[in-house]
Amino acid sequence: MEVFMGTIQPFAFNFAPNGWALCSGQTLGISQYQALFSLLGTYYGGNGTTNFMLPNLQGRTLLGQGNGLGLTPRVIGEVAGTENVTPTINNLPTHSHTMAGLTASTTLQLANPASNPVNTPTSTNSFIGTSGTGPGAANIYSDQLGASPIPVKGVSTTIDGTISPTGNGLPLAIMNPFLAINFSIALNGLFPSRN
Structure with a gap:
């Protein structure tokens, strides 16, 4: 032949x-x-x-040389490719992880009723108390705390943290059957x- x-x-x-x-x-x-x-x-x-x-x-x-429609150009003698690849964060689609079961609350102790109230904080009167009644500046700073905390509504608390990572980072085989x-x-x- x-x-x-x-x-x-x-x-x-x-x-x-x-x-x-x-x-x-x-x-x-x-x-x-x-x-x-x-x-x-x-x-x-x-x-x-x-x-x-x-x-x-x-x-x-x-692989045929040349520039196929919509494909990467290839020149004769070019050598490229790999048998497997390890994906990075840039290879993953956009996604999110949810955190569940978290509860946060915020409490604030007030002097209730205020003891020895004044309208500006001093070295001895630095606890926020309930406001007084009547005209003029409210005397809201007290010299001692009240007996029990008062929950404050409408206050948000920021929680941050890391979700436990998972996976082993093993490479993916990308070879066709051969x-x-x-x-x-x-x-x-x-x-x-x-x-």
């Missing part, structure tokens, strides 16, 4: 036939494979003066002409 030089073909057996090489990134000398180098260049590696490299398909899938097979490249054959 006559093939074009540089053809990559899958084989069901575990070796490269005569005139072919496994696609496993080997380095070849330019002087020995001038015609093949003129086709591959350094797309797959090498220094381009004395050597070049064959494609390395070990553990990799094939079948490993031998890909080989033709080192010799017909030299392809451009149309």
Whole structure:
């Protein structure tokens, strides 16, 4: 079977036939494979003066080069991708965690009734008491607290904290189902002409 030089073909057996090489990134000398180098260049590696490299398909899938509609552009010889990924906070959709079972209340002790009331706080009269009656400034500062706290309504209390983190941070496998097979490249054959 006559093939074009540089053809990559899958084989069901575990070796490269005569005139072919496994696609496993080997380095070849330019002087020995001038015609093949003129086709591959350094797309797959090498220094381009004395050597070049064959494609390395070990553990990799094939992807057509170019710019598919709505897809990321790919250039010949590009190597990318990973078998698994560990998501970060930036990969997660916007979401929230609810906290339940929290109750908060606020109480304020007032001097009730006020003892020795005055209308401005002093070093001895610093507790808020009930206001007096009649015109003028209310005497609301007392020198002692009342016997029992009085709940204050309409006062909000801020509660903050951290919800216990969960998860192990293990990477997610992102590989498609696969079948490993031998890909080989033709080192010799017909030299392809451009149309």
